[in-house]
Amino acid sequence: MTFFGGISFIAHFIIIMLKWVRRNPKPTMTIFSVSGIIIFGALFSLKQSINDSPNVKLIKNTFYGCQKTAQAAEMEDNVIILRLDDVQAFAWKDVSMRMIDEMIGKNIPATIGVIPKNLEEDEEIANYLKKISCDMEIAQHGWDHGQQSGNTKPEFEGASKNTAYKRIIKGKEYLESIFDKDIVTFIPPNEVYSNGTVDALKQAEIPFLANTHTVALANYENNMPKLNSTDKIIDSCKQGFENDNLCVVMLHPQDYATNGYLDESKYAGFSELLGRLEELNAGFMTIEDYAGYKLSNTKNEND
Numbered sequence: 580m581t582f583f584g585g586i587s588f589i590a591h592f593i594i595i596m597l598k599w600v601r602r603n604p605k606p607t608m609t610i611f612s613v614s615g616i617i618i619f620g621a622l623f624s625l626k627q628s629i630n631d632s633p634n635v636k637l638i639k640n641t642f643y644g645c646q647k648t649a650q651a652a653e654m655e656d657n658v659i660i661l662r663l664d665d666v667q668a669f670a671w672k673d674v675s676m677r678m679i680d681e682m683i684g685k686n687i688p689a690t691i692g693v694i695p696k697n698l699e700e701d702e703e704i705a706n707y708l709k710k711i712s713c714d715m716e717i718a719q720h721g722w723d724h725g726q727q728s729g730n731t732k733p734e735f736e737g738a739s740k741n742t743a744y745k746r747i748i749k750g751k752e753y754l755e756s757i758f759d760k761d762i763v764t765f766i767p768p769n770e771v772y773s774n775g776t777v778d779a780l781k782q783a784e785i786p787f788l789a790n791t792h793t794v795a796l797a798n799y800e801n802n803m804p805k806l807n808s809t810d811k812i813i814d815s816c817k818q819g820f821e822n823d824n825l826c827v828v829m830l831h832p833q834d835y836a837t838n839g840y841l842d843e844s845k846y847a848g849f850s851e852l853l854g855r856l857e858e859l860n861a862g863f864m865t866i867e868d869y870a871g872y873k874l875s876n877t878k879n880e881n882d
């Protein structure tokens with residue numbers, strides 16, 4: 580609304596001014612100064628409304644790259660990384676979107692592990708992820724998470740370099756074509772990967788491998804998530820801070836779903852968890868920002 584208001588205001592103002600100047604040519608200087616100030620004000624309001632428009636934000640992100648949030652750019656003493664795996668076409672998307680919305684609302688950057696295969700077949704999740712791809716890191720979570728083998732074994736278990744490379748590059752290029760930015764983090768499905776996978780990541784120029792976490796939100800037995808208590812996660816995080824100032828919390832949308840859909844009673848635990856994590860003496864970072872920071876620090880130390 581501000582956008583059209585701004586345009587209409589400028590147009591009307593200019594017409595009125597021109598008519599008035601034609602009738603009263605003398606105080607031209609005053610009129611031009613006053614109109615200059617008012618037009619500047621209207622343009623400023625236009626600029627704000629354009630900046631706030633989600634589509635323009637997307638275009639800006641596409642052409643100018645993402646602007647880092649202040650919180651993500653700072654390296655705190657203790658760092659929390661929230662890693663949301665298994666975000667994909669169709670499955671549990673209502674939960675994934677709700678979790679990401681809540682984190683963005685709290686200005687908490689996180690790493691979203693996206694399963695590339697068929698992502699664009701689900702327009703809703705693909706468009707949603709495009710929209711949030713500057714607030715969050717989009718990481719690659721395998722290619723199909725082992726679907727091809729009927730989920731009988733982890734996708735990268737025992738994979739040769741050649742096999743791993745084919746899967747990685749297919750997923751990386753697909754995600755990069757959708758999000759128009761470099762994919763720099765790889766999260767191996769089921770946290771299982773071969774030596775060939777490590778070599779393949781180098782060849783595919785993916786510098787960061789997310790191969791560890793401090794605490795998982797749920798334990799999976801017989802594929803059924805058993806949720807850990809918030810107290811347990813907070814304690815594990817504190818332990819992580821003592822070990823290396825780092826706590827990586829591994830989350831999955833299915834942790835908060837029942838029969839494939841968002842379960843409000845389970846989901847309340849996520850909001851509680853975020854609140855408790857925010858109270859810790861720590862900053863939130865994505866894997867990309869954290870690993871990038873570590874990398875540049877090690878380089879500086881070696882120089």
Ligand SMILES: [Zn+2]
Nearest residue numbers: 664665768769
């Ligand atoms: Zn997974």
